Amino acid sequence: MDFSIALILTQDGIVNGAVYVLLALALVLVFTVTRIIFIPQGEFVAFAALTLAMLENGRFPGTVWLVLAGGLAVCAMEARALVARHDWHYRVQVLGWNLAYPLVLWALAATIDWREAGQWGRIAFTLALIVPLGPMMFRVFFQPIASAPVLVLLIVAVAVHVALVGLGLWMFGAEGYRTLPLWDENFLVGPLRIPGQAVWVLGASLALIVLLAQFFSRTIYGKALRATAVNRNGARLMGISPNLAGRLTLMLAAAIGAVSGILVSPITTIYYDTGFLIGLKGFVAAIIGGLAAYPAAAAGALLVGLLESFSSFWASAYKEVIVFTLIIPVLFWRSLRTHHVEEEEE
């Protein structure tokens, strides 16, 4: 390997790593606020990429059905809760977001020729479809057992992931897709040929991180989420609803996942089940940060990206083996740092 190859691999690693950074941040966010180890994060990535691909190809995105079904499930659950509590306060809001909104999406999907709508139009519609899946998922799957042990939440998360992969196959088929790049030009910098899409990935990731940082430090909702992450009961006593925090968190997670999917799909072919592996790499990074520290998770994500690109050069067949085996020394290192008996829950 000479210097220029190393440079190219580094560039690849950083571009992939930037996406893992986003996912790792989302995973740390979800875990700290809700204690859910959010295995289905990768599904947002794959579903966003494939929805965009469907729109590009002029096909009806199956995600619309998912949003409709999710909305109906939320309505049904809310209705039960409302009847039980005789509390009709939020009914307009619930119906609006979970019935009217999906119906509007459905109408838009059915009437507009998205091939003519332009790249940004398609991206906007993709986000409109994927982002509401987050809060719906929280309401239907996690809110009823929000106080269960971490282990139960994890098993539910895995179950949701499994169901979503099956649904992904049904909605998008077994074929893989690549979407159109946002920026087709290439830049030559010394020995490097930097594709415009790589610039986009890095720029957008950075922008999103800055945006999230602002959200958490400046807005009342961001501060509420941070408070919940620090102390759930304390935040609750201060009037921060854990359910709202959970829905908001999964909305952010879905948005981050969808942006990641839109960013990587011009670089990598995405299949209905690709999300799992991408999401897990985010997990390896998040675990480096102990599922708690954002900067360490981001550094871990870059490490994972670099490790992946270099190992695909040296031993491409063992790329995944190497990346996932990384978790073992990382866990070992963490086990040396945690000191024994802690007061567990349950």
Next chain:
Amino acid sequence: MTKALSPAGPLAGQRGLPPRGMLAAFVALVVLAPFVLRPFQVSLLDYIALYALVALGLVLLTGIGGLTSFGQAAFVGLGAYATAVVTTSQNLPAWLSWAQGSPWGGLVVGLALTLAAALVIGSITLRLSGHYLPLGTIAWGISLFFLFGNLEWLGGHTGMGGLPPISLFGFELIDPAHFYYLAWAVLLAAIWMISNLLDSREGRAIRALRGGLVMAEAMGVDTSRQKMVIFVVAAVLACVAGWMYAHLQRFVNPSPFGINIGIEYLFMAVIGGSGYVWGALVGALVITLAKQWLQDWLPQLLGQSGNFEVIVFGLLMVLVLHRARQGLWPIVLRWAPVTSSPRPLDPTLEPLPQRPKPQRGSVILEARELTKRFGGLVANDKMSLTVKAGEILALIGPNGAGKSTLFNQLSGVDTPTEGKILFLGEDVTGKTSREIARMGMSRTFQHVRLLSNRSVLENVALGAHLRGRAGIFAAMLHLERREEAHLLAEAARQIERVGLWEHRFSEAGALALGQQRIVEIARALCADPCLLLLDEPAAGLRHKEKQALAELLDRLRAEGMGILLVEHDMDFVMGLADRVVVMEFGQKIAEGLPEEVQQNPAVLEAYLGGVQ
């Protein structure tokens, strides 16, 4: 004490079959099934037995021990690939030549490999808090799957064929109907052994993992070892299933050992009922049959081919965890005409040997200038106290005075920053709570730590953990029944001693809080201690119960027990304690007889605010 140890009285609802009869009927059904069912159904049952074997490991690991693995399929793969290589490869290294070509050799190699892998992975992940283990198992499950698929000498993604059948006493198990008996014999034997294990001293120690590690360690349970034991046992069960799978298929490829199948095994255990050995079988049965049926039916419904059954499984799993977290087995039990009565306790057993007790009046515990700092906060500042055999020392003080910190240091949960603790004349500073428990110090907890769905008897018997020695194998084969009877008799004796005899078979969680505190005392007594540390034993007790508790502690003192009592209830303390130590802001502000302390101005100020 003859009344005490007589068999349980008649129980309500003594109808239906006793479990033994039910079991015999089930075994008969298993034996006869191949004569009645069609070949493809028998072959399906072969697989169900193998899957149930893997799920059984997960019941032990997840349902009982509270650890979770999504990577069991990888252990199945290790077992399958090990035997595939051993039985088909022509150029095994010389040191393995003894095993070449023989499925039994393959089993031995597979077990050795699994053992090594489980020990390495376990030693890394089991020390971490709960959720890292499942994440670790996902990662290593994926790694191993890709490794199976990419190694040339394992046949890559196409796999390896031409495995010989297993032969038993010269009889080759080729026909699925013949293989059936091997698979089900192994499964039933495994269920028998795991049930035995759970019904033993080791089993109580395993269950104690869910009661919190601090509690388990205080009862003398080596929690790291116990976690490792169940992780290895689960891995071994998976490996044996993989070995049979390979020789049933006579062919291996990576796909049955991927992470998705690992997840499916966990689904089987959870849906069947992860807290019950038979749940594994129910889960394997339900998932396998449902899969068979859904794979025919769903692609037609959806107009596409693909593994759509996972949608149903995923949603079913969510439903089970939302609505019936115990799984299907308890629901099955509710409909089955089975009643069980608790095993009678043997009245003729002589008591367990007791440790030599220190002389009454001699100092058994001495804390010398203990200081504990958390960062800049000084929680305990040069605290000293002594407890003598045959006396009750009460440690009192307002909230936040540092009593619990002191208590934790004395019992070995926490290590003092400075100072020394002597127990029975030996320096125990920095020793683990397990070592200290072994020396004869036993404790209760401020927040009750009982296994609420187990009987009082079982909870109390956990206290006698260090008084038995039978290991895991003896427990699996129930070779330790004599010792076990002694331990249970001891537990029964302690239950009677504290006055909860009529509740011995009740679920601990069904008792009133005050009674649960008493159960904790019985559990502590079961360890045959010479020093009892009691953390607010009177909290939540009613007046009568407090009187009974005071009588009990008085009796123990008369027998020569040293008791250190952390308590808030002044009336209780003042009427009972020999001496009182008062703490405030981490320091000792007074010490002496109850009457003296009550008159002490510093104490009055601490409790009542400044006297005007």
